[in-house]
Amino acid sequence: MQLIGVNRSPYTRRVAITLNAYGIAYVQRDLSGFGNRNEVRVANPLGRIPALVLDDGETVIDSVAIIDHLDERHGRDRALTPPDGADRRAVLRVAALMMGACDKGLQAAYERNHHPPEKVHLPWIDDCMAQMTAALAAVDAMVDPAQPYLMLGRLTQADITAFIAERLARGLKVDTATEMPRLHTRSRRLLTHEPFHSTEP
Numbered sequence: 001m002q003l004i005g006v007n008r009s010p011y012t013r014r015v016a017i018t019l020n021a022y023g024i025a026y027v028q029r030d031l032s033g034f035g036n037r038n039e040v041r042v043a044n045p046l047g048r049i050p051a052l053v054l055d056d057g058e059t060v061i062d063s064v065a066i067i068d069h070l071d072e073r074h075g076r077d078r079a080l081t082p083p084d085g086a087d088r089r090a091v092l093r094v095a096a097l098m099m100g101a102c103d104k105g106l107q108a109a110y111e112r113n114h115h116p117p118e119k120v121h122l123p124w125i126d127d128c129m130a131q132m133t134a135a136l137a138a139v140d141a142m143v144d145p146a147q148p149y150l151m152l153g154r155l156t157q158a159d160i161t162a163f164i165a166e167r168l169a170r171g172l173k174v175d176t177a178t179e180m181p182r183l184h185t186r187s188r189r190l191l192t193h194e195p196f197h198s199t200e201p
C-alpha cells in the first residue's frame with residue numbers, strides 16, 4: 001500500500017496515524033499538493049493529497065473516503081469510527097468539527113500565503129481563525145483529563161482528528177496551551193504513542 005502525501009498536511013497525517021493504529025504496512029511518498037502537483041495528479045486528478053494506492057492498484061482519494069475504506073476493511077469490531085448508532089454519530093460529530101477546523105485554518109493560511117500582500121483580506125483570516133478556535137474550544141470542553149481518550153474508553157477518530165487539528169492550530173500560532181489547555185495536554189500525551197510519534201513530520 002502506498003500513501004501519497006506529506007505529514008505536514010493534517011489530512012495526510014490523519015490517514016498515516018490511522019494506518020499505523022490499524023497496524024497496516026505501507027510506504028509513503030512525500031509529495032506535496034502544491035509543490036509536486038504534476039506527480040500528485042497521477043494519483044488524484046484534482047492534484048490534492050492524500051491519496052492511497054491499494055495493493056491491487058486501485059487509488060482511493062480524499063482522507064474521508066480513505067478512512068472509510070480502512071475502517072470497513074480493517075476495523076472489524078474495533079473500528080476507529082464505530083459502525084453504527086449513537087457511538088458512530090458522536091465520533092463523526094467530533095471528526096466533522098475537527099476536520100472543519102482544519103479546513104478553516106488552512107483557508108486562513110492560503111489567504112495569507114497565496115495572495116500578494118495587498119490582496120490579503122485580514123477580516124477573512126480573522127473569521128476563519130475564529131471558527132477554527134471555536135471548534136477546538138468545543139472539543140477542549142469535552143476532554144476529561146481523568147480519561148485517556150475522548151470517548152468510548154478507547155482510541156477513536158475523535159482523538160485522531162482532535163490531535164491533528166490541535167497541532168495545525170499550534171502551527172498557525174494559536175496559543176492552544178492557554179486557549180485549549182486540556183486538548184493541548186492530550187495532544188502532547190498522544191504524541192508519546194507510536195502511531196502519533198512515528199508520523200511526526
Ligand SMILES: N[C@@H](CCC(=O)N[C@@H](CS)C(=O)NCC(=O)O)C(=O)O
Nearest residue numbers: 009011033034048049050062063064
Ligand atoms: N478534503 C480533502 C482535503 C485535502 C487537502 O486540502 N489537501 C491539501 C494539503 S493539506 C492539498 O493537497 N492542497 C493542494 C490544493 O488544494 O491544490 C481531504 O480530506 O483529503
